[in-house]
Amino acid sequence: MVNVYEAAGRLYDALSGEHVVYRAGRQSGVALLNLRAGDTVLDLGCGTGLNHALLVDAVGPSGTVVGLDRSPKMLEMAHRRVETNGWTRVCLIKADATTFDLNEVAKELPVPSNGLVDAVFSSYAMSVFDDWHPAWDRMRALLKPGGHAGIVDMQLPVGRARIFSPLVRLAASVGGADLHARPWTVIQREGVDVRSASLRGGHIQVVAATIP
Template identity: 45%
Template sequence: MKRGSAEKYTAFAPFYDLLSAEHPVYGAGRRRLIESLAVRAGDQALDLGCGTGLNFALLQRRAGPGGVIVGIDRSAQMLAQARKRADRHGWDNVILIRADATTLVPAEISEQITDAGGRALSRVGLATYALSLMDPWERAWEKLWQLTSPDAQLGVLDMQRPTGLSAPLSPLARFACRLGGADIEAHPWTGLERDCAHVRADSARGGHLQVRVGVKPRKT
Protein backbone atom coordinates (compact mmCIF):
# COMPACT_ATOMS: atom_id res chain seq x y z
CA MET A 1 0.00 0.00 0.00
CA LYS A 2 1.22 3.47 -0.81
CA ARG A 3 2.49 5.33 2.23
CA GLY A 4 -0.11 8.10 2.11
CA SER A 5 -2.89 5.57 1.68
CA ALA A 6 -1.66 3.54 4.65
CA GLU A 7 -1.75 6.63 6.86
CA LYS A 8 -5.29 7.45 5.73
CA TYR A 9 -6.59 3.98 6.45
CA THR A 10 -4.90 3.94 9.84
CA ALA A 11 -6.53 7.22 10.81
CA PHE A 12 -10.00 6.42 9.50
CA ALA A 13 -10.19 2.71 10.35
CA PRO A 14 -12.86 3.14 13.06
CA PHE A 15 -15.06 5.08 10.61
CA TYR A 16 -14.19 3.28 7.39
CA ASP A 17 -17.43 1.32 7.06
CA LEU A 18 -19.47 4.51 7.42
CA LEU A 19 -17.38 6.52 4.96
CA SER A 20 -16.77 3.88 2.29
CA ALA A 21 -20.06 4.27 0.36
CA GLU A 22 -20.45 0.50 0.74
CA HIS A 23 -24.23 0.33 0.48
CA PRO A 24 -24.91 2.82 -2.32
CA VAL A 25 -21.94 1.91 -4.52
CA TYR A 26 -19.21 -0.53 -3.62
CA GLY A 27 -21.13 -3.38 -1.98
CA ALA A 28 -22.57 -4.26 -5.39
CA GLY A 29 -19.11 -5.19 -6.63
CA ARG A 30 -18.37 -7.39 -3.61
CA ARG A 31 -21.59 -9.30 -4.08
CA ARG A 32 -20.95 -9.87 -7.77
CA LEU A 33 -17.40 -11.04 -7.20
CA ILE A 34 -18.12 -13.48 -4.39
CA GLU A 35 -21.23 -14.81 -6.11
CA SER A 36 -19.03 -15.56 -9.14
CA LEU A 37 -16.35 -17.37 -7.15
CA ALA A 38 -17.03 -21.07 -6.72
CA VAL A 39 -16.62 -21.02 -2.94
CA ARG A 40 -17.59 -24.39 -1.48
CA ALA A 41 -18.44 -25.43 2.06
CA GLY A 42 -15.20 -26.03 3.94
CA ASP A 43 -13.05 -23.90 1.64
CA GLN A 44 -10.29 -21.65 2.86
CA ALA A 45 -10.50 -18.18 1.32
CA LEU A 46 -7.62 -15.71 1.37
CA ASP A 47 -8.77 -12.07 1.39
CA LEU A 48 -5.75 -9.94 0.46
CA GLY A 49 -6.13 -6.36 1.68
CA CYS A 50 -9.15 -7.39 3.75
CA GLY A 51 -9.54 -4.06 5.53
CA THR A 52 -12.33 -4.15 8.10
CA GLY A 53 -13.65 -7.48 6.84
CA LEU A 54 -16.48 -6.31 4.61
CA ASN A 55 -16.14 -9.52 2.54
CA PHE A 56 -16.36 -11.84 5.52
CA ALA A 57 -20.14 -12.24 5.77
CA LEU A 58 -20.44 -13.10 2.08
CA LEU A 59 -17.61 -15.63 2.35
CA GLN A 60 -19.00 -17.15 5.55
CA ARG A 61 -22.33 -17.88 3.87
CA ARG A 62 -20.53 -20.03 1.30
CA ALA A 63 -17.59 -21.56 3.16
CA GLY A 64 -19.62 -22.16 6.32
CA PRO A 65 -18.31 -22.83 9.82
CA GLY A 66 -16.11 -25.63 8.46
CA GLY A 67 -14.27 -23.21 6.21
CA VAL A 68 -11.55 -20.72 7.02
CA ILE A 69 -11.19 -17.06 6.12
CA VAL A 70 -7.68 -15.61 6.10
CA GLY A 71 -7.52 -11.83 6.07
CA ILE A 72 -4.27 -10.03 5.34
CA ASP A 73 -3.84 -6.29 5.69
CA ARG A 74 -1.01 -3.85 6.34
CA SER A 75 -2.98 -1.70 8.78
CA ALA A 76 -3.20 -2.93 12.38
CA GLN A 77 -6.11 -0.55 12.93
CA MET A 78 -8.10 -1.98 10.00
CA LEU A 79 -7.40 -5.51 11.24
CA ALA A 80 -8.63 -4.51 14.70
CA GLN A 81 -11.96 -3.54 13.13
CA ALA A 82 -12.01 -6.85 11.22
CA ARG A 83 -11.43 -8.72 14.48
CA LYS A 84 -14.29 -6.85 16.13
CA ARG A 85 -16.53 -7.83 13.21
CA ALA A 86 -15.57 -11.49 13.54
CA ASP A 87 -16.02 -11.50 17.30
CA ARG A 88 -19.38 -9.75 17.05
CA HIS A 89 -20.69 -12.47 14.75
CA GLY A 90 -19.01 -15.34 16.55
CA TRP A 91 -16.85 -16.29 13.56
CA ASP A 92 -14.07 -18.31 15.14
CA ASN A 93 -12.76 -19.46 11.76
CA VAL A 94 -11.19 -16.11 10.85
CA ILE A 95 -7.39 -15.80 10.80
CA LEU A 96 -6.00 -12.27 10.58
CA ILE A 97 -2.42 -11.49 9.63
CA ARG A 98 -0.72 -8.13 9.46
CA ALA A 99 1.54 -7.87 6.42
CA ASP A 100 2.32 -5.64 3.46
CA ALA A 101 1.01 -7.51 0.42
CA THR A 102 3.82 -6.20 -1.80
CA THR A 103 6.67 -7.37 0.43
CA LEU A 104 5.38 -10.34 2.43
CA VAL A 105 7.20 -13.68 2.28
CA PRO A 106 4.67 -16.35 1.26
CA ALA A 107 6.40 -19.16 3.18
CA GLU A 108 6.27 -17.12 6.38
CA ILE A 109 2.61 -16.24 5.87
CA SER A 110 1.74 -19.89 5.16
CA GLU A 111 3.47 -20.86 8.40
CA GLN A 112 1.45 -18.28 10.34
CA ILE A 113 -1.75 -19.60 8.77
CA THR A 114 -1.00 -23.23 9.65
CA ASP A 115 0.03 -22.25 13.17
CA ALA A 116 -3.40 -20.64 13.55
CA GLY A 117 -5.18 -23.80 12.39
CA GLY A 118 -5.55 -23.11 8.67
CA ARG A 119 -3.99 -24.66 5.58
CA ALA A 120 -0.77 -23.45 4.00
CA LEU A 121 -2.46 -22.64 0.68
CA SER A 122 -6.00 -21.35 0.10
CA ARG A 123 -8.38 -22.72 -2.54
CA VAL A 124 -9.94 -19.27 -3.00
CA GLY A 125 -8.05 -15.99 -3.28
CA LEU A 126 -9.49 -12.53 -3.76
CA ALA A 127 -8.56 -8.86 -3.67
CA THR A 128 -11.37 -6.31 -3.54
CA TYR A 129 -10.65 -2.60 -3.98
CA ALA A 130 -7.15 -3.38 -2.73
CA LEU A 131 -4.66 -3.87 -5.56
CA SER A 132 -5.19 -0.35 -6.91
CA LEU A 133 -3.94 0.92 -3.54
CA MET A 134 -0.70 -1.01 -3.80
CA ASP A 135 2.52 -0.01 -5.53
CA PRO A 136 3.38 -2.04 -7.45
CA TRP A 137 0.12 -3.96 -7.57
CA GLU A 138 1.77 -6.65 -9.74
CA ARG A 139 3.90 -7.70 -6.78
CA ALA A 140 0.85 -8.07 -4.55
CA TRP A 141 -0.88 -10.11 -7.25
CA GLU A 142 2.17 -12.40 -7.38
CA LYS A 143 1.96 -12.93 -3.60
CA LEU A 144 -1.72 -13.81 -3.85
CA TRP A 145 -0.85 -16.31 -6.55
CA GLN A 146 1.85 -17.91 -4.38
CA LEU A 147 -0.49 -18.24 -1.39
CA THR A 148 -3.17 -20.17 -3.28
CA SER A 149 -3.33 -23.80 -4.33
CA PRO A 150 -3.26 -25.28 -7.84
CA ASP A 151 -6.68 -24.89 -9.47
CA ALA A 152 -7.56 -22.12 -7.00
CA GLN A 153 -10.47 -19.82 -7.72
CA LEU A 154 -9.13 -16.25 -7.95
CA GLY A 155 -11.02 -12.98 -8.07
CA VAL A 156 -10.17 -9.30 -8.46
CA LEU A 157 -12.56 -6.42 -7.95
CA ASP A 158 -11.35 -2.90 -8.59
CA MET A 159 -12.24 0.44 -10.14
CA GLN A 160 -11.93 2.33 -13.39
CA ARG A 161 -13.53 5.40 -14.91
CA PRO A 162 -17.26 4.91 -15.60
CA THR A 163 -18.10 4.24 -19.21
CA GLY A 164 -20.98 4.70 -21.65
CA LEU A 165 -23.91 6.70 -20.32
CA SER A 166 -22.17 6.88 -16.95
CA ALA A 167 -19.01 8.51 -18.34
CA PRO A 168 -20.04 11.98 -17.08
CA LEU A 169 -19.62 10.59 -13.55
CA SER A 170 -15.89 10.09 -14.13
CA PRO A 171 -14.83 13.20 -12.16
CA LEU A 172 -16.78 11.95 -9.13
CA ALA A 173 -15.25 8.47 -9.47
CA ARG A 174 -11.73 9.92 -9.79
CA PHE A 175 -12.30 12.06 -6.70
CA ALA A 176 -13.53 9.07 -4.67
CA CYS A 177 -10.49 7.02 -5.70
CA ARG A 178 -8.09 9.86 -5.00
CA LEU A 179 -9.67 10.37 -1.58
CA GLY A 180 -9.07 6.72 -0.74
CA GLY A 181 -5.60 6.64 -2.25
CA ALA A 182 -6.48 4.28 -5.13
CA ASP A 183 -5.13 4.61 -8.67
CA ILE A 184 -8.18 4.56 -10.93
CA GLU A 185 -5.94 3.93 -13.94
CA ALA A 186 -4.21 0.85 -12.44
CA HIS A 187 -6.63 -1.76 -13.89
CA PRO A 188 -5.14 -4.59 -11.78
CA TRP A 189 -7.64 -7.17 -13.08
CA THR A 190 -5.44 -7.38 -16.17
CA GLY A 191 -3.10 -9.57 -14.13
CA LEU A 192 -5.87 -12.09 -13.61
CA GLU A 193 -6.86 -11.95 -17.28
CA ARG A 194 -3.26 -12.65 -18.25
CA ASP A 195 -2.53 -15.48 -15.81
CA CYS A 196 -5.80 -17.34 -15.24
CA ALA A 197 -7.91 -19.73 -17.27
CA HIS A 198 -11.71 -19.65 -17.67
CA VAL A 199 -11.82 -15.91 -17.00
CA ARG A 200 -15.25 -14.38 -16.47
CA ALA A 201 -15.84 -10.63 -16.56
CA ASP A 202 -18.58 -8.56 -14.97
CA SER A 203 -19.09 -4.92 -14.07
CA ALA A 204 -21.39 -2.69 -12.05
CA ARG A 205 -22.20 0.95 -11.46
CA GLY A 206 -21.75 2.09 -15.03
CA GLY A 207 -18.54 0.16 -15.51
CA HIS A 208 -16.87 1.87 -12.54
CA LEU A 209 -16.61 -1.48 -10.73
CA GLN A 210 -14.77 -4.18 -12.66
CA VAL A 211 -15.05 -7.84 -11.63
CA ARG A 212 -12.83 -10.64 -12.88
CA VAL A 213 -12.88 -14.28 -11.79
CA GLY A 214 -10.65 -17.06 -13.09
CA VAL A 215 -9.06 -20.39 -12.30
CA LYS A 216 -5.40 -20.77 -11.50
CA PRO A 217 -4.08 -23.31 -14.02
CA ARG A 218 -2.05 -26.26 -12.83
CA LYS A 219 1.60 -26.33 -13.84
CA THR A 220 2.31 -28.72 -16.67
Protein backbone atom coordinates in the same frame (compact mmCIF):
# COMPACT_ATOMS: atom_id res chain seq x y z
CA MET B 1 2.34 11.10 3.97
CA VAL B 2 -0.83 10.44 6.01
CA ASN B 3 -2.15 6.90 5.65
CA VAL B 4 -5.86 7.50 5.12
CA TYR B 5 -6.75 3.96 6.27
CA GLU B 6 -4.91 4.41 9.55
CA ALA B 7 -6.55 7.80 10.06
CA ALA B 8 -10.09 6.75 9.09
CA GLY B 9 -10.28 3.06 10.06
CA ARG B 10 -13.33 3.62 12.28
CA LEU B 11 -15.15 5.75 9.71
CA TYR B 12 -14.33 3.66 6.66
CA ASP B 13 -17.55 1.64 6.59
CA ALA B 14 -19.68 4.77 6.88
CA LEU B 15 -17.79 6.91 4.37
CA SER B 16 -16.79 4.40 1.70
CA GLY B 17 -20.04 4.44 -0.30
CA GLU B 18 -20.56 0.80 0.58
CA HIS B 19 -24.32 0.48 0.24
CA VAL B 20 -24.86 2.77 -2.72
CA VAL B 21 -21.90 1.73 -4.86
CA TYR B 22 -19.44 -0.89 -3.66
CA ARG B 23 -21.41 -3.68 -2.00
CA ALA B 24 -22.66 -4.88 -5.39
CA GLY B 25 -19.06 -5.53 -6.49
CA ARG B 26 -18.09 -7.64 -3.48
CA GLN B 27 -21.34 -9.65 -3.75
CA SER B 28 -20.70 -10.33 -7.42
CA GLY B 29 -17.00 -11.11 -6.79
CA VAL B 30 -17.69 -13.64 -4.05
CA ALA B 31 -20.44 -15.27 -6.16
CA LEU B 32 -18.12 -15.59 -9.19
CA LEU B 33 -15.32 -17.03 -7.03
CA ASN B 34 -17.17 -20.38 -6.95
CA LEU B 35 -16.16 -21.21 -3.37
CA ARG B 36 -17.09 -24.62 -1.96
CA ALA B 37 -17.91 -25.69 1.56
CA GLY B 38 -14.71 -26.30 3.51
CA ASP B 39 -12.51 -24.04 1.35
CA THR B 40 -9.81 -21.77 2.78
CA VAL B 41 -9.91 -18.32 1.15
CA LEU B 42 -7.37 -15.51 1.50
CA ASP B 43 -8.70 -11.91 1.31
CA LEU B 44 -5.80 -9.60 0.47
CA GLY B 45 -6.11 -5.99 1.69
CA CYS B 46 -9.18 -7.06 3.69
CA GLY B 47 -9.60 -3.70 5.43
CA THR B 48 -12.39 -3.73 8.02
CA GLY B 49 -13.58 -7.14 6.79
CA LEU B 50 -16.54 -6.04 4.68
CA ASN B 51 -16.14 -9.22 2.58
CA HIS B 52 -16.04 -11.57 5.51
CA ALA B 53 -19.75 -12.26 6.06
CA LEU B 54 -20.08 -13.18 2.38
CA LEU B 55 -16.95 -15.35 2.45
CA VAL B 56 -17.92 -17.07 5.72
CA ASP B 57 -21.32 -17.92 4.22
CA ALA B 58 -19.71 -19.27 1.05
CA VAL B 59 -17.16 -21.56 2.75
CA GLY B 60 -19.53 -22.74 5.48
CA PRO B 61 -18.75 -23.86 9.02
CA SER B 62 -15.89 -26.13 7.94
CA GLY B 63 -14.22 -23.44 5.81
CA THR B 64 -11.73 -20.75 6.78
CA VAL B 65 -11.39 -17.07 5.87
CA VAL B 66 -7.97 -15.41 6.17
CA GLY B 67 -7.87 -11.61 5.96
CA LEU B 68 -4.56 -9.81 5.44
CA ASP B 69 -3.99 -6.06 5.68
CA ARG B 70 -1.12 -3.77 6.66
CA SER B 71 -3.21 -1.25 8.61
CA PRO B 72 -3.62 -1.94 12.35
CA LYS B 73 -6.63 0.41 12.50
CA MET B 74 -8.46 -1.38 9.68
CA LEU B 75 -7.60 -4.75 11.25
CA GLU B 76 -8.89 -3.54 14.61
CA MET B 77 -12.31 -3.00 12.97
CA ALA B 78 -12.05 -6.39 11.26
CA HIS B 79 -11.30 -8.05 14.63
CA ARG B 80 -14.31 -6.30 16.14
CA ARG B 81 -16.51 -7.67 13.32
CA VAL B 82 -15.17 -11.19 13.99
CA GLU B 83 -15.98 -10.89 17.70
CA THR B 84 -19.45 -9.41 17.11
CA ASN B 85 -20.35 -12.23 14.76
CA GLY B 86 -18.70 -14.95 16.81
CA TRP B 87 -16.78 -16.26 13.81
CA THR B 88 -14.31 -18.89 14.96
CA ARG B 89 -12.81 -19.61 11.55
CA VAL B 90 -11.74 -16.12 10.46
CA CYS B 91 -8.05 -15.42 10.97
CA LEU B 92 -6.48 -11.98 10.47
CA ILE B 93 -2.86 -11.32 9.55
CA LYS B 94 -1.04 -7.99 9.67
CA ALA B 95 1.35 -7.80 6.72
CA ASP B 96 2.22 -5.73 3.67
CA ALA B 97 0.62 -7.51 0.70
CA THR B 98 3.40 -6.42 -1.64
CA THR B 99 6.42 -7.46 0.41
CA PHE B 100 5.42 -10.19 2.87
CA ASP B 101 7.59 -13.25 3.26
CA LEU B 102 5.72 -16.22 1.80
CA ASN B 103 7.01 -18.70 4.37
CA GLU B 104 6.04 -16.43 7.26
CA VAL B 105 2.46 -15.96 6.02
CA ALA B 106 2.14 -19.65 5.02
CA LYS B 107 3.06 -20.53 8.63
CA GLU B 108 0.22 -18.33 9.92
CA LEU B 109 -2.39 -19.95 7.67
CA PRO B 110 -4.59 -22.23 9.74
CA VAL B 111 -4.52 -26.01 9.38
CA PRO B 112 -5.51 -27.84 7.17
CA SER B 113 -4.34 -25.51 4.42
CA ASN B 114 -0.71 -26.78 4.51
CA GLY B 115 0.54 -23.42 3.33
CA LEU B 116 -1.74 -23.29 0.28
CA VAL B 117 -5.26 -21.89 0.02
CA ASP B 118 -8.19 -22.91 -2.20
CA ALA B 119 -8.99 -19.36 -3.29
CA VAL B 120 -7.58 -15.84 -3.24
CA PHE B 121 -9.65 -12.68 -3.37
CA SER B 122 -9.10 -8.94 -3.24
CA SER B 123 -11.64 -6.12 -3.42
CA TYR B 124 -10.93 -2.41 -3.91
CA ALA B 125 -7.43 -2.91 -2.54
CA MET B 126 -4.97 -3.77 -5.32
CA SER B 127 -5.48 -0.37 -6.99
CA VAL B 128 -4.44 1.14 -3.65
CA PHE B 129 -1.22 -0.90 -3.34
CA ASP B 130 1.88 1.01 -4.50
CA ASP B 131 2.37 -1.78 -7.06
CA TRP B 132 -0.09 -4.67 -7.28
CA HIS B 133 2.19 -7.02 -9.25
CA PRO B 134 4.23 -8.33 -6.29
CA ALA B 135 0.95 -8.81 -4.41
CA TRP B 136 -0.41 -10.92 -7.26
CA ASP B 137 2.81 -12.98 -7.30
CA ARG B 138 2.24 -13.73 -3.60
CA MET B 139 -1.46 -14.53 -4.10
CA ARG B 140 -0.51 -16.97 -6.84
CA ALA B 141 2.25 -18.58 -4.82
CA LEU B 142 -0.15 -19.23 -1.93
CA LEU B 143 -2.90 -20.60 -4.20
CA LYS B 144 -3.06 -24.32 -4.80
CA PRO B 145 -2.93 -25.36 -8.48
CA GLY B 146 -6.44 -25.25 -9.91
CA GLY B 147 -7.62 -22.86 -7.18
CA HIS B 148 -9.85 -19.84 -7.78
CA ALA B 149 -8.83 -16.17 -7.86
CA GLY B 150 -11.08 -13.12 -7.85
CA ILE B 151 -10.35 -9.41 -8.08
CA VAL B 152 -12.88 -6.61 -7.71
CA ASP B 153 -11.56 -3.14 -8.41
CA MET B 154 -12.27 0.26 -9.89
CA GLN B 155 -11.74 2.30 -13.02
CA LEU B 156 -13.34 5.44 -14.42
CA PRO B 157 -16.96 4.87 -15.47
CA VAL B 158 -17.70 4.46 -19.17
CA GLY B 159 -20.46 5.54 -21.57
CA ARG B 160 -23.19 7.74 -20.13
CA ALA B 161 -21.92 7.03 -16.59
CA ARG B 162 -18.85 9.16 -17.41
CA ILE B 163 -20.86 12.02 -15.94
CA PHE B 164 -19.83 10.59 -12.53
CA SER B 165 -16.10 10.70 -13.37
CA PRO B 166 -15.30 13.80 -11.28
CA LEU B 167 -16.89 12.14 -8.23
CA VAL B 168 -14.98 8.91 -8.87
CA ARG B 169 -11.69 10.83 -9.29
CA LEU B 170 -12.28 12.63 -6.00
CA ALA B 171 -13.08 9.39 -4.12
CA ALA B 172 -10.03 7.67 -5.65
CA SER B 173 -7.74 10.50 -4.70
CA VAL B 174 -9.00 10.47 -1.09
CA GLY B 175 -8.58 6.67 -0.92
CA GLY B 176 -5.23 6.67 -2.74
CA ALA B 177 -6.51 4.42 -5.54
CA ASP B 178 -4.95 4.38 -9.02
CA LEU B 179 -7.90 4.24 -11.44
CA HIS B 180 -5.56 3.08 -14.19
CA ALA B 181 -4.09 0.12 -12.27
CA ARG B 182 -6.55 -2.48 -13.75
CA PRO B 183 -5.35 -5.39 -11.55
CA TRP B 184 -8.18 -7.70 -12.75
CA THR B 185 -6.47 -8.00 -16.15
CA VAL B 186 -3.95 -10.43 -14.67
CA ILE B 187 -6.74 -12.93 -14.01
CA GLN B 188 -8.05 -12.48 -17.56
CA ARG B 189 -4.53 -13.28 -18.82
CA GLU B 190 -3.58 -16.12 -16.51
CA GLY B 191 -6.91 -17.74 -15.67
CA VAL B 192 -9.16 -20.27 -17.38
CA ASP B 193 -12.96 -20.42 -17.19
CA VAL B 194 -12.94 -16.63 -16.70
CA ARG B 195 -16.09 -15.15 -15.15
CA SER B 196 -16.63 -11.38 -15.11
CA ALA B 197 -19.06 -8.56 -14.45
CA SER B 198 -19.01 -4.83 -15.08
CA LEU B 199 -21.10 -2.82 -12.62
CA ARG B 200 -22.08 0.77 -11.82
CA GLY B 201 -21.47 2.11 -15.31
CA GLY B 202 -18.25 0.15 -15.68
CA HIS B 203 -16.74 1.78 -12.58
CA ILE B 204 -16.56 -1.60 -10.82
CA GLN B 205 -14.84 -4.47 -12.60
CA VAL B 206 -15.20 -8.00 -11.26
CA VAL B 207 -13.13 -10.87 -12.64
CA ALA B 208 -12.73 -14.40 -11.29
CA ALA B 209 -11.23 -17.53 -12.80
CA THR B 210 -9.57 -20.84 -12.14
CA ILE B 211 -5.78 -20.51 -12.02
CA PRO B 212 -4.05 -23.61 -13.45
